[in-house]
Amino acid sequence: MVGIEEVAAAAGVSTATVSRAIRGLPRVSPATRARILAKAEELGYVPSSAASRLATGKTRTVGVLAPYVDRWFFGKAIAGVDRELHGRGYNLSLFNLGGRSAPRERLFSRSMVHKQIDALLLLCMYLYPEEVEDLHEIDMPLVVVGGPVAGIATVGIDDYQAARTITEHLIGLGHRHIALLHGSDDLELNFSVPKIRVEGFHDAVHAADLEIDPDAVFFGNFTVASGAEALRRFLTLPEPRPTAMVCASDEMALGVLFEARRHGLRVPEDLSIVGIDGHEMGACAGLTTVWQDPTGQARRGTQMLLAELGGEVGAVHSEVAEQRLVVRETTAPPAAF
Amino acid sequence: MVGIEEVAAAAGVSTATVSRAIRGLPRVSPATRARILAKAEELGYVPSSAASRLATGKTRTVGVLAPYVDRWFFGKAIAGVDRELHGRGYNLSLFNLGGRSAPRERLFSRSMVHKQIDALLLLCMYLYPEEVEDLHEIDMPLVVVGGPVAGIATVGIDDYQAARTITEHLIGLGHRHIALLHGSDDLELNFSVPKIRVEGFHDAVHAADLEIDPDAVFFGNFTVASGAEALRRFLTLPEPRPTAMVCASDEMALGVLFEARRHGLRVPEDLSIVGIDGHEMGACAGLTTVWQDPTGQARRGTQMLLAELGGEVGAVHSEVAEQRLVVRETTAPPAAF
DNA sequence: TTGAAAGCGCTAACAC
DNA sequence: GTGTTAGCGCTTTCAA
Secondary structure (H helix, E strand, O other), rough: OOHHHHOOEEEHOOHHHHHHHOOOOOOHHHHHHHHHHHHHHHOOOOOOHHHHHHHHOHHHHHEEEEOOOOOOOHHHHHHHHHHHHHHHOOOOEEEEOOOOOHHHHOOOOHHOOOOOOOOOEOOOOOHHHHHHHHHHHHHOOOEOOOOOOOOOOOOEHHHHHHHHHHHHHHHHHHOEEEEEEOOOOOOOOOOHHHHHHHHHHHHHHHHHHOOOHHHEEEEEOHHHHHHHHHHHHHOOOOOOOOOEEEEHHHHHHHHHHHHHOOOOOOOOOOOOEEEEOOOHHHHHHHOOEEEOOOOHHHHHHHHHHHHHHHHOOOOOOOEEOOEEEOOOOOOOOOOHH | OOOOHHHHHHHOOHHHHHHHOOOOOOOOOOHHHHHHHHHHHHHHHOOOOOHHHHHHHHEEEEEEEOOOOOOHHHHHHHHHHHHHHHHHHOEEEEOOOOOOOOOOOOOOOHOOOOOOOEEEEEOOOOOOOOHHHHHHHHOOOEEEEEEOOOOOOOEEOOOHHHHHHHHHHHHHHHOHHHHHHHOOOOOOOOHHHHHHHHHHHHHHHHHOOEEEEEEEEEEEEEEHHHHHHHHHHHOOOOOOOOOOOEEEHHHHHHHHHHHHHHHOOOOOOOOOEEEEEOOHHHHHOOOOOEEEHHHHHHHHHHHHHHHHOOOOOOOOOOOOOOEEEEOOOOOOOOOOO
């Protein structure tokens, strides 16, 4: 393993000069720099990241905390973080909290995160109050993508507006009796996102002078399977049933859609279905939804983190991300309309 | 930032003893150990990973190289790696190669991976010949999950058998004219997986004394959208069209399924559709498939890596993962049968 | 069982 | 523009 000393010796300079040359710092003459770079290349020199971490105190690594990595939003977001990071020579250290839900097992302000990363990006997740406290005590750039956490800068869509938009779309079509499938208070996920979306739904319904049928409010956990399950419960409702269902995510909406078809319900004639997200699968299945771009949101968050690390104080700040109603084939006026 | 010296001072011992105590090494009396641990806890001491990396030469980090992170197989696999790693105090450093396909930009044996990780897990991807060479030169435990790479230990299903099984299922049902949708030679993906799956298909067809209709062989890139696109091309075939289609992945099969329904084709009456993977979405949509478990495969691969790092020479080895035909609702005998 | 001290390989003042 | 040198915070012989 060739070290900086060997390069220095080969190039006939000191290690300090090699260090400057390799890192592109000023105060090295073009000629020496070229000679050093050539020798380094020739010897196959790669700086020891451990040594430079120790010497500089910087890890050039950002941590990503995610409740899941195998779900749409998270996979997309992680891809976004990676894109920004590796392009600029930063490393991505992934922490998947899935499964380990007891707060004592997730202590991230301690050993996990501490001293291993320069900045932290949180992906929309439920946090225990004590964890939020821990977070505030972490002395490094911090941003959350996908769902608000009190007191921390957030990049994400306006969830209230998303739910409201999609509900109003249905009302505009003439639906008066609308079912809701929202995310449960899954301990793995940020508590506020489901709650906020429900508020948007409520307000839209009430603003149209309609009522919410408590029996037509279902809970899911953001998976397709939970959507299918919800549709089965929907079928047990006495007629006349709601003519539309708003789902808090596309994955759940797709579950509802599949199961509806399986049971012979016609979509949208018998039941209009809407989701939130913009999942590719939804596009192919013709699902009406509110589109959002998790990759872009994560890139934005990462850029802020990097800017802050670059000395730009105040670079990290909350930002509302783009969303767009995409009307496709799962919504139509109710049959009786 | 409290360091080992402060703990040593507080406990009235040397830093060497603190180091041993903290890491659970022998040669520390129970009493001193307890005292040290207590002080460390009290002072909120967290060892500097940078310093210990430098001193030991070990990073306690394993690298994961993936061509994508936002696709089913990869998300599942990454979750599996994470699970094994963090449980044992290892870190996961993620490298997403998506997008950067030019070989010169992905040199992973150099700076990227070098000296930053103790072991490397590759997720099924296409590799340039020179990259395979680089890989062989890397002097650390190495395993690939999901698709064979010449000369490197692999954990994954028997792709040939998967394709053959699914095709024989169709033939057993009475189908004589079967279309194929396979993965293209996408430069991001391991070249061999699509190829091997095609062979399984071919052999099954020929073994039944049937012919392959070259016009009924489509290419996709493993996305839903490419499945939908393939179905559209399928519809341009002159009648009588194939009565079944085998797809190299569930995501593509779902695309075919959605698009078939949109065009009024009845599945499975007019067209039987099968996939490979065991995607949750497929389960809900009733898709017949060959199930596999990427999470489990990745866990297995990670365990091997960790065992090897633990000194168990030969722990890393190729292993064939479990697969299972799951017959659901998208397959049936052809209508005319 | 414990301690002293020499590194691990690089960076950052500061001097030249 | 370049070199000297003292760390960065931990681990690891080797002695005691």
